[in-house]
Amino acid sequence: MKGKDKIMPIKPLISFDKLLRYYDDLEHSEDRILATRAKEILKAQKPYPELRDGFQDVALLEKHKDVISLILQDSFSPILGTNEIKAASLPYYDIFFNSSKRFQKIINEAGPGFEPKIRNQEEGMDYIMGCIVILNFYYGFHLDFSRPFFYDIPDAKGVMHHYRILYNADFLELIPTEKAKEIEQEDVDELLENPNDVKLWMEKIPPESFTSKGFVISNMFDVTAEHSISEIKSELIASDKRGSDNFMSDLQETFRSFFKLPNINVGFVTYNSKEDQFEPVYGKGISSYILNGQDAKICNEALCQYSYSKLIKDNTYFAIADVSKYHEKSGGMDPYGSLEKQGIKSAIFAPIAFNGELLGVLEVVSTERNVLNGVNAKKLDDVMPYIVSAVVRSKVEEENLIDAIIQNECTSVHSSVYWRFQEEAKYFIKDQLEGRQPSFKEIVFKDVYPLYGQIDIKDSSKARNKAIQRDLMIQLSQINDILEKVLKENKLPIYEELMFRVDNHLESIKEMLYTNSEQAIFDFVKEEIVPVFNHLKKTDNDMAKYILAYESNIDMGTESYYDHRKNYDESVMLINKKLASVIDKKQEVAQEMFPHYFERYKTDGVEHNMYIGASISGKQDFNSLYLNNLRLWQLQVMCEMENTHYALKPELSVPLDATSLILVYNTSLSIRFRMDEKQFDVDGTYNARYEVIKKRIDKSFVKGTNERLTQTGKMSIVYSQKKDELEYLRYIKFLKSKGYFTDTIEIVELEGLQGVSGLKAIRAEILYKSDKTPEKTYTYEDLMETLKD
Numbered sequence: 001m002k003g004k005d006k007i008m009p010i011k012p013l014i015s016f017d018k019l020l021r022y023y024d025d026l027e028h029s030e031d032r033i034l035a036t037r038a039k040e041i042l043k044a045q046k047p048y049p050e051l052r053d054g055f056q057d058v059a060l061l062e063k064h065k066d067v068i069s070l071i072l073q074d075s076f077s078p079i080l081g082t083n084e085i086k087a088a089s090l091p092y093y094d095i096f097f098n099s100s101k102r103f104q105k106i107i108n109e110a111g112p113g114f115e116p117k118i119r120n121q122e123e124g125m126d127y128i129m130g131c132i133v134i135l136n137f138y139y140g141f142h143l144d145f146s147r148p149f150f151y152d153i154p155d156a157k158g159v160m161h162h163y164r165i166l167y168n169a170d171f172l173e174l175i176p177t178e179k180a181k182e183i184e185q186e187d188v189d190e191l192l193e194n195p196n197d198v199k200l201w202m203e204k205i206p207p208e209s210f211t212s213k214g215f216v217i218s219n220m221f222d223v224t225a226e227h228s229i230s231e232i233k234s235e236l237i238a239s240d241k242r243g244s245d246n247f248m249s250d251l252q253e254t255f256r257s258f259f260k261l262p263n264i265n266v267g268f269v270t271y272n273s274k275e276d277q278f279e280p281v282y283g284k285g286i287s288s289y290i291l292n293g294q295d296a297k298i299c300n301e302a303l304c305q306y307s308y309s310k311l312i313k314d315n316t317y318f319a320i321a322d323v324s325k326y327h328e329k330s331g332g333m334d335p336y337g338s339l340e341k342q343g344i345k346s347a348i349f350a351p352i353a354f355n356g357e358l359l360g361v362l363e364v365v366s367t368e369r370n371v372l373n374g375v376n377a378k379k380l381d382d383v384m385p386y387i388v389s390a391v392v393r394s395k396v397e398e399e400n401l402i403d404a405i406i407q408n409e410c411t412s413v414h415s416s417v418y419w420r421f422q423e424e425a426k427y428f429i430k431d432q433l434e435g436r437q438p439s440f441k442e443i444v445f446k447d448v449y450p451l452y453g454q455i456d457i458k459d460s461s462k463a464r465n466k467a468i469q470r471d472l473m474i475q476l477s478q479i480n481d482i483l484e485k486v487l488k489e490n491k492l493p494i495y496e497e498l499m500f501r502v503d504n505h506l507e508s509i510k511e512m513l514y515t516n517s518e519q520a521i522f523d524f525v526k527e528e529i530v531p532v533f534n535h536l537k538k539t540d541n542d543m544a545k546y547i548l549a550y551e552s553n554i555d556m557g558t559e560s561y562y563d564h565r566k567n568y569d570e571s572v573m574l575i576n577k578k579l580a581s582v583i584d585k586k587q588e589v590a591q592e593m594f595p596h597y598f599e600r601y602k603t604d605g606v607e608h609n610m611y612i613g614a615s616i617s618g619k620q621d622f623n624s625l626y627l628n629n630l631r632l633w634q635l636q637v638m639c640e641m642e643n644t645h646y647a648l649k650p651e652l653s654v655p656l657d658a659t660s661l662i663l664v665y666n667t668s669l670s671i672r673f674r675m676d677e678k679q680f681d682v683d684g685t686y687n688a689r690y691e692v693i694k695k696r697i698d699k700s701f702v703k704g705t706n707e708r709l710t711q712t713g714k715m716s717i718v719y720s721q722k723k724d725e726l727e728y729l730r731y732i733k734f735l736k737s738k739g740y741f742t743d744t745i746e747i748v749e750l751e752g753l754q755g756v757s758g759l760k761a762i763r764a765e766i767l768y769k770s771d772k773t774p775e776k777t778y779t780y781e782d783l784m785e786t787l788k789d
Contacts, residue, residue, distance in 0.1 A: 009130045009201075010174070011208040012090045014061070015054035016071050018214050019171045020045060037074075044070050054213050061097045072098050075217060085220040091167060092126045094118070096218070103220065106163075109156040116151040118165070127198055131191075131205045138174045138210065139183050143192075150227070151220065157262040160253065162227035163220040172214035179209035228258035229382050255364065259379065261371055265289075267363035271299075271312075278302055278361070289347070289363045292338050302334050307349070311361060315353040317380065321346050321373040339365070346372040350380050352391050359391045416595040416616055417445070443673040445597070448613030449627050450665050450682075451634055452694050455579055455641050457572060458657040458712060460604035467564035467654070469513040472521055475561035476506050478550050479529055486536065486543060498528065522560060567653035575656065576602040578648055579641050583608060586637045593633070594626040597671070597680065605658060606641070610634070611671055611680075631664070632731050638662060638715060639740045642766050659710035660766075661698055664719040664728065665690050689756065693718075696753045703749040709761055713779060715741075717762040718750070725762065732764050742767055742779060 026038035044067050045051050051064060051071070061068065069076075072088060076098060085106065087099040094117060099107070107114060135141045149165040187204050194200050231254045255266045268281045269288040277298045280288055287293075290302050299312055310318040320326055320336070323345050327336040339347060346369055350362040362380070366372050420443050431438040457463070480502050487495045505521050508514070533551075537544040555562030580600060587598050596612035612630055614622035638660050645658045669690060671680045682691050697718050700709045710716050717728050725747065732741050744765035753759070765779060 006093065006126070007207050008092060008127055009134060009205045009207060010092075010210045010212045011177070012093060013054035013056060013211050013213045014058075014090065014215060015052060015213045016045070016068070016171070016215070017052040017054070018173055019071065019075075020052060041071055041073075058095060065097070068098055076100060085163065085222070087218050087220075088215050089218045090212075091169075091216055092130060106153055106155075106161075110153050114153070116153055119150045119152055128195070128201050131201050134174060134205055134210055135183065135188065138176065141183075141188055143188075150223075155260075159260055159262045160257045161222060161224045161260075162257070164223045166219045166221070168217040168219065169214075170217075172212055172216055175211045175213055177209055177211060179206045181206070181209065224257050224260065225379075225382070228254050229386070231257075258383070259364070259372075259376060261366060261368075263368055264364055264366045264372065267365065268360060269363065270360040271358045272296075273358065276300070276312075281360070289339060289342060289344060289365050290335060290349070290361065292342060302338075304330060304333055304335065307335060311349055311351050312358060315351045315356070315358060317351075317374070317377045318349045319347070319372065319374040319377045321370045323347065324369070343367055345369040348372045348377045348380070350377070350384060350387075352384070352388055354388055354392050359388070359395065362387055414597050414599060416591060416597050417443075419618060420445075444670055445611065445613065445615040446670045447668040448597070448611040448616055448671060449668050450690060451610040451612070451630060452608070452663040452665070453634055453638055453661065454605060454607040454698065455638065455645065455658050455660050456603075456605040456698055456710065457575065458659050458710075460572070460656070463654060463656060464565070464568055464604075465513045467568040468518055469509050470564040471561040472509055472513075472518065473506060474563070475525070475553075476502050476521070478553070478561075479525070480506075482533070482543070482546050482550060485546060486540075489540075489543075498532065501528070526559070564654075571652040571654040571656055572604060574652065575645060575648065575658070576606055578644055579606040582641050582644050583637060586633075586640070590630065590633050593629060594622075595620065596626075596630060599680070609680075613668065628727070631727070632734075634662065635715070635717075635728070635731050636735060636740065639735065639766055642715075643768055646768055657712045659698075659712055660715050661710050662715070662717045663694055663697055664717060664724045665693075666719075666721050666724055693753065693756050693759070696756070697759075700753060700759070701751045703751050709748070709750060709763075711763065713768075714763045714765055717764070718759055719761070720759055725760065728762055732762070739767055741765060744779075 020042065023038040023041050026034050027042060029035045029038070048064055048067060050060065051067065068088075076086065076088075077084075081101040083102060084100050085103045087096040087103050089096045094115060096103075096116075107116070110116075132143050136143055149167075151163045151165060152160055153163060154160050181204065183204065191201060191204060231250075252264075252266055256262055256264055267288045267290075268286055269278045269290050270281055271277075272279050275296075275298075277296050278288070278290055279296050280286075280291055291297050299308060303311065307318045310316050320339070323336055323339045327340045330336050332340075335347075335349075342365075344365045344367060346366045348364040350364070351358055352360045352362055362384075364372060364380075424440055424443060428438045428440050480499055483495055483499045483502065487499065501524065505517075505524060509517050509521070533547045537547050553561055553563075555566070558565075580602060583600055583606065590596070591598070594612065595617050596610055597616055598608065598610050600606055600608035610630065612622070612627055642658065642660055649655055649657075669682055671682055673680050682688060698710055700718075701707060702709060709718070719725055719728070729745070732745060735741055736743070742765040746763050748761050748763060750759040750761060767779065
């Protein structure tokens with residue numbers, strides 16, 4: 001028997017005994033026609049007792065197929081055989097015989113060797129389902145095991161059809177063997193508590209403990225349309241599916257089954273009502289045939305007047321049965337021209353609208369003429385509600401994602417403290433629902449320990465001013481060159497006076513760029529030079545060429561020469577981007593160690609604030625160990641950021657240096673979220689001392705000298721208490737063993753800042769690695785020499 005090695009609680013025996021017993025009774029019927037029919041069937045079977053006794057050799061089905069066909073003729077009316085999809089079968093073994101003509105045709109069109117298999121039969125579930133049949137029909141328990149069974153069978157064109165199976169088991173009986181056991185309610189209770197434990201089910205109802213004598217009739221119904229609708233609903237609404245690599249290919253296949261057409265494709269396009277334009281859906285494999293690869297398309301340009309009216313204004317289907325025909329009629333205008341280029345011959349565009357607002361368009365296209373048309377477009381009525389639901393849900397998800405990005409990029413509500421904002425929002429909603437005046441109370445975290453660090457671009461103001469100075473000198477020189485040419489041709493004193501003023505400006509910035517120089521020169525050029533140049537462009541063709549060449553170097557954004565400044569800005573931007581990405585990535589790991597508030601911001605370099613304490617961690621117990629751990633983590637990450645900067649330096653247009661600083665503050669403080677500024681700040685007058693130190697410390701000097709605290713190649717750690725000094729010396733010693741620092745360490749006192757005194761600092765020399773020789777480490781001076789080579 002096919003599948004004879006399959007372990008099941010029921011041993012199958014093909015038999016027609018139970019059916020034939022009906023004919024035994026009908027043989028003595030008073031209805032002469034029925035009696036004659038029964039005698040004919042019983043006479044045909046009589047020479048073959050195995051048809052009553054039962055057999056397992058499926059070869060006998062072929063041997064006795066004519067007799068079996070006669071026995072089953074009343075159950076399989078030949079008159080209905082071309083319409084009904086049915087066959088005699090053995091459940092769980094995929095054995096079919098005496099199939100109707102339509103079922104045979106379906107199997108033949110599926111291709112040679114195709115064998116229908118029940119969909120989604122999990123391993124071991126056949127055995128358990130067989131046990132449930134025994135418990136219900138032999139032992140008399142009432143377990144609900146009804147579930148739909150389906151066959152998935154492709155047609156001759158390769159389109160997948162789906163057939164629901166209904167079993168008629170009237171001609172099947174269960175007979176216990178010697179292996180059968182007594183089953184009590186407590187056994188059933190244990191089985192129900194372990195629905196997937198196949199070993200337990202085998203223990204209670206052993207393999208082949210029953211014989212199924214007879215056969216079942218499988219009645220099948222084509223439910224492709226209903227199944228496709230269900231699949232479309234599932235694929236569109238399930239967010240996990242929409243993000244998968246197979247989403248679009250699965251959806252295409254489902255739509256092919258739905259329309260019963262093998263060569264159709266599906267696309268989507270969204271509608272931007274503000275711009276009245278179509279835009280692509282950003283997702284894996286999702287394309288648009290209206291856009292045809294473009295990022296956006298104005299609706300009036302993407303559609304003809306009729307299709308625009310149907311889709312945009314009326315929100316109704318627009319079907320094109322023959323694209324080529326309308327392409328010729330319209331003179332190649334869109335959408336026909338665009339579809340024709342893509343080889344599309346027929347199409348249906350269905351508006352996705354919600355509450356009268358157009359959200360997008362579903363595109364169903366085919367490479368065959370007339371297969372998509374206004375008639376089968378109506379089929380979409382059954383699936384459009386699910387498509388609309390999915391699009392509405394996607395818009396909500398997109399809005400939530402946008403909010404999340406804004407929250408992440410533009411505000412300071414960090415994930416570690418988000419729970420507290422959620423709590424306050426719930427109170428706000430509660431007050432609102434209960435009719436009270438809602439108010440979002442200020443959020444305060446008490447007794448938290450601050451950590452501050454910065455990597456600053458060294459002498460950034462000087463570098464910026466130098467870049468501006470060079471650009472201004474180039475711009476003024478070019479203006480002077482043009483004025484000289486003008487003066488040669490037109491001896492007007494006003495041109496000479498303008499040159500005199502240009503020279504004065506050049507002289508004023510030759511040595512140094514003063515605070516007001518840039519604005520003064522900008523105003524001079526805008527108010528005095530630009531009007532003259534505009535006049536000359538209109539009146540002097542020769543001069544116009546020189547002026548246009550000058551203007552081509554003027555940046556539209558700054559309205560001035562922007563070359564050296566651009567190099568500086570791009571270098572700073574690249575440094576900030578790289579350094580921020582390092583600490584952001586490392587921060588994710590630090591949050592897993594223990595939750596804490598974190599914010600970083602870009603200036604001329606990257607600064608960060610962290611706060612850690614019991615009030616932030618919520619239910620997690622806080623211990624000073626976690627503060628010490630975060631301090632060590634910060635020190636290590638700052639060294640890695642230094643390495644990142646100097647690995648990047650050779651790629652910079654302006655080779656900028658960086659200095660690093662950490663501020664150690666051993667007293668806990670409170671932070672409050674300022675609703676007007678949308679950020680956290682220290683709370684209270686006493687705690688304000690911390691902010692004063694933080695803002696002024698990078699400009700401090702070593703006591704009794706003109707030497708700045710921060711230096712290239714050194715990590716500066718500012719503190720005020722001896723125990724902080726010992727703690728960080730311990731960390732430096734540990735990190736030195738891991739190749740982060742050299743033995744060069746110094747402790748210095750700092751000049752008093754306004755309102756702050758008694759600060760000291762550790763300066764530890766950092767070790768660097770070079771991409772050229774990653775196995776070696778370098779001091780700052782050695783690294784600079786290496787980078788020169």
